[in-house]
Amino acid sequence: MTNAPQVPEPKPAATLLLVRDQPEFQVLMVKRHHQIDFASGALVFPGGKTHDGDKDERWSEHAIGWNNLDAVQRTLRIGAIREAFEETGILLAQTAQGAPFEGACDASARSAVETGEIAFIDSLRELAAHPAARGLADDAAVLEIGGESLVLTKDVMVEGVHWPPQQSLADVAWKLVAVNLSDLAAKGAEPIGVMLGYALGSEDSAFLDGLRAALDAFDVPLLGGDTVSGGDGRTFSLTAIGRATHTPVPSRAGARPGDGLYLCGSVGGAMMGFEALTGTGRADRTPFTRPTPLLTEGHALSPHVTAMMDVSDGLLLDAWRMAQASKVTLSIDSAAVPIAAPESRRDDALRWGDDYALLFTAPTDAALPVDASLIGLVQEAGDTPLTLDEGALGDPEGLGYRH
Numbered sequence: 001m002t003n004a005p006q007v008p009e010p011k012p013a014a015t016l017l018l019v020r021d022q023p024e025f026q027v028l029m030v031k032r033h034h035q036i037d038f039a040s041g042a043l044v045f046p047g048g049k050t051h052d053g054d055k056d057e058r059w060s061e062h063a064i065g066w067n068n069l070d071a072v073q074r075t076l077r078i079g080a081i082r083e084a085f086e087e088t089g090i091l092l093a094q095t096a097q098g099a100p101f102e103g104a105c106d107a108s109a110r111s112a113v114e115t116g117e118i119a120f121i122d123s124l125r126e127l128a129a130h131p132a133a134r135g136l137a138d139d140a141a142v143l144e145i146g147g148e149s150l151v152l153t154k155d156v157m158v159e160g161v162h163w164p165p166q167q168s169l170a171d172v173a174w175k176l177v178a179v180n181l182s183d184l185a186a187k188g189a190e191p192i193g194v195m196l197g198y199a200l201g202s203e204d205s206a207f208l209d210g211l212r213a214a215l216d217a218f219d220v221p222l223l224g225g226d227t228v229s230g231g232d233g234r235t236f237s238l239t240a241i242g243r244a245t246h247t248p249v250p251s252r253a254g255a256r257p258g259d260g261l262y263l264c265g266s267v268g269g270a271m272m273g274f275e276a277l278t279g280t281g282r283a284d285r286t287p288f289t290r291p292t293p294l295l296t297e298g299h300a301l302s303p304h305v306t307a308m309m310d311v312s313d314g315l316l317l318d319a320w321r322m323a324q325a326s327k328v329t330l331s332i333d334s335a336a337v338p339i340a341a342p343e344s345r346r347d348d349a350l351r352w353g354d355d356y357a358l359l360f361t362a363p364t365d366a367a368l369p370v371d372a373s374l375i376g377l378v379q380e381a382g383d384t385p386l387t388l389d390e391g392a393l394g395d396p397e398g399l400g401y402r403h
Helices: 057-061 071-088 107-115 118-127 131-136 169-186 204-217 269-277 295-301 315-326 343-352
Strands: 013-015 047-049 141-145 148-158 189-199 222-228 235-244 260-264 307-310 328-332 358-362 373-380 386-388 391-393
Touching: 013 071, 047 071, 131 141, 148 169, 169 189, 169 204, 169 235, 169 295, 169 307, 189 204, 189 295, 260 328, 269 343, 295 358, 307 315, 315 328, 315 343, 315 358, 315 386
Parallel strands: 189 222, 328 386
Antiparallel strands: 013 047, 141 148, 148 235, 189 235, 260 358, 260 373, 307 358, 328 373, 386 391
């Protein structure tokens, strides 16, 4: 007797077709991010899966025609409007006076809606009231104990989000260690040890091989952790503990008008490595599969910088975050940014991410102890946190990878 195939559970989703006829007939489409697992790079109509919040009965106070629709149709319509707002910044709404909403959408609100962080992150900040948490506005916590500053950071990697199916678990293990140590590098910290959270499954021996190689390469011990079995997708986490080598420990928030904006390392290498790994390029895969945290450079720079962070989600997006944390405007000269990619891919390299270079600010007359490129300047806060080649970037959408 043949087993009947399992029918997948349907997932409610909605999309919008946005058109205009002036100055000519046009249809709005958006390009899916290159690191999204399904249909990456494809042009699609705005839309996506519905969320639990789309079912909230409080929408009845704000939705026209609410009582004319059943619960399913209400949810789909709210979901479509929300997705269009998240993906395009277009808000299909009316003002309280009944006129079409035509104003500019607040970029930070849009980002918070897209990531589902508005209520959640606010709640976390209320819990993370300890000074060591730095208001959850940095990549690491800094805990003062017995005259020393401990730096603690944690990263999670999820199958299908942070690595493609072509990537070996040995490389995933290496990268899990490296990205956490990169956070320590941005604080100028020396690694003390790491703790692993591991979901058991296939290729466990390959993961162990990669983990051992990374721990040996960066001379950091495994101090403990936890393992768990079950579940379809694999999720791994690592907590890294370091000792600060200089106080105050650098943060994102110290950039000062008049400082130079510098990059230690280059961007674009991970993009080229990812394309080689997935069969769309021929470059070296290593910058994507086995990045190297700049621990020595971060240690040397920490006494000289006013702000520092690693470039994990794209140079432009991370620069935006530094500018917001420091309450300044960062002005970047794209031609000054060192890239590890063809010149024709410069714009892509500025946005791609996973390069783990160090982005920092320092006085322009500082005698820096490492090689670094001056890529811009820190200015008084203007209309936008970031400018590129003197053009204002008023929205973080498209500047990097948010996940």
